[in-house]
Amino acid sequence: MGNDKLVLVGGGGVRGPLFVESAARRAGELGLAEIVLLDIDPEKLHLLGAVSAHLAREHSPVRVVATTDAHRALADAAYVVTTIRVGGDRGRVVDERVAMRHGVLGQETTGAGGFAMALRSVPAVLGYADLLRRLSPDAWLFNFTNPAGLVTQALVDAGHERVVGICDSANLAQHAVAAHHGVDPNGLRPEVYGLNHLSWARAVRDADGRDLMGPLLRDPAFRDATLQRFFPPELTELTGTWINEYLYYYYFAEQAVAQLGTETRTRGEEVGERNAALLAELAAIDPERHPGRAVEAYRAYEAGRRSTYMKYAEPSSAQGDRTLGEGTEGYAAVALDLIAALAGGPARHTAVNIPNAGCLGALEPSDVAEISVVADAEGIRPLPIGEVPEPQAGLIRQVKTFERLTVQAIRDRSRTQAVRALMAHPLVLSYSRSAALVDDYLAGHRDHVGEWR
Incomplete structure (x- = not known):
């Protein structure tokens, strides 16, 4: 197998053209000759695949192929990115409406909504990963299918080794600091720990080891120009970190549910x-x-x-779109930076979701964490984080328990284990609520999850 074929599973999705444009722009650096768009929806694949192919032609001669044949797509692949939404937009709406009916958060990656999406995402991504292992055993799989960390945990538990969960939110601190100082983000070293959509950055260091982020977190202008404007300065002082924007759903749990409940x-x-x-x-x-x-x-x-x-x-004083360091490439930049390093380019320091191998003291070595890594031609390795403050560590452990139980519930198709999983989540907890949520989700998604015992 060569290293010239990149596959986007879910290539008929609305983010496909952005990904293809970014990959085509960097095709020479990455050694790509072919980008394959795989999707189960032929109409979306035809329409958005044509947009993708046109964007690619503007940047390089890389060939863009669209197919609904998974075997054809994954054979001889070097790199695969999974970004699928099982059940489509309707599935997402069911997730949200069921959660709202029970008075909890329905966001697609967090709490009950994330649980419901995992019920559909995990089996589908595992199916692609199993096929990839048979057809292209040396390929790297980058999972962006939500909930990305939980899905990656399921892949690792199933014995898949060359798998990485990616999320652009994990790297916003690094890119915001780089943009503020006008430097290349690849020259900075982020210190990120936690889980996907539940992570903190405690420092962003330069080559000499100096933390460039700490002083900026106390700068109102910097905070106002980044997603840290979601959080009051007192909360930043309490954690001493850059806070992943999805932690809004935990630190402002009742406010988030109330605000979402007012939306028509x-x-x-x-x-x-x-x-x-x-x-x-x-x-x-x-x-x-x-x-x-x-x-x-x-x-x-x-x-x-x-x-x-x-x-x-957004705070009431916010004016327009002013997010420092947040580019338009999103998750594509994370995946493509990793591919560039794996293909023999300069080493990259970033944050991704992989087994933490003892680098994060709050978790077991086999637990997938969102953590700082270095990627190069030898692979992707987590960097030591050690012990973290107990308030963060406690929340990490609790949500990881939920993730572990959810993976087991899906594997065993066990309603009982699913109820245990939601009871472990800090945004649900209640048995009566957990049982009702599980029953409603299993009924609402029966066409995709089948019958559970």
């Missing part, structure tokens, strides 16, 4: 309407005949979607 549409309903409108517009344009117009429509869609990201967490 859930986030899933809003995104679903945007997605449907985009697909209808692309179908009317015909991207193969009018690629320029199709790209314009796609750019407008993407800008509109980004503008509403976590809008309920």
Whole structure:
């Protein structure tokens, strides 16, 4: 197997064109000759695949292939990125509405909503990973399918070794500090610990070991220009860290549920309407005949979607989109940076989700953590973090217990274990609520999860 084939599983998704554009722009650096878009929805694959192919042609001669044949896509692959949404936008809406009915958070990666998405995501991603292991055993798999950390834990528990969970949120501190100082983020060393969407950055150091982030966290202008504006300065002082924006759902749990409950549409309903409108517009344009117009429509869609990201967490004084260091490549940048390092380029320091191998004292060595790593031609290795403050450590352990129990419940198709899992989650806890949530989710997603015992 060569190292010239990159596969995007879920390539007919709305983020596919952004990923392909980034990969095509860096195709020479990465040694890519072919990008394969794999999806089970032929209509979306046709429309968004055409947009992707046009964007790629603007940057390099890399070949873009669209297919619904998983065997064809994964054979002889060097790198695979999984970004799928089992059940589509409707599944997300069910997750949100069921959670709201029971008075808990329905966000797609956190709490009850994340649990429901895992019920559908884990078996599907495991299926692709098993097929990849048979067809291309030396390939690297980068999982972006949510809940990314939990799905990666399931992959590791199933014996898959070359798997990495990726998330752009884990690296925002590094990129914000780099943007502020006008330096290359790859020259900085982040110290990140926790779980996916439950992590903290305690430092971002330069080559001489100096922490460049600490002073900036006390700078109102810096905080206001980053997602740290979601959190009051007192909370930053209490943790002494950059706080992952998804911790808003924990540190402001009752406020988040109340705010989401006042929305006339859930986030899933809003995104679903945007997605449907985009697909209808692309179908009317015909991207193969009018690629320029199709790209314009796609750019407008993407800008509109980004503008509403976590809008309920914005302080009332916030003005517009001012997120320092947050580029448009998102998760693509994380995956492509890792591929560049694995392909023999310069070593990269970043944060990803892999077994922490004893580097994080709050967890067992086999527990997948969102943690600082170094990637190079030899592989991807976690860096020592050691002990962390007990308030963070306690929350990490509790949510990891939920993740472990959820993986077991899915593996055994056990309703009892699923109830135990939600009872362990700090945003659910109640037995009566957990049991009702499990029953409603198993019923609402029966077409995708089947019958459980």
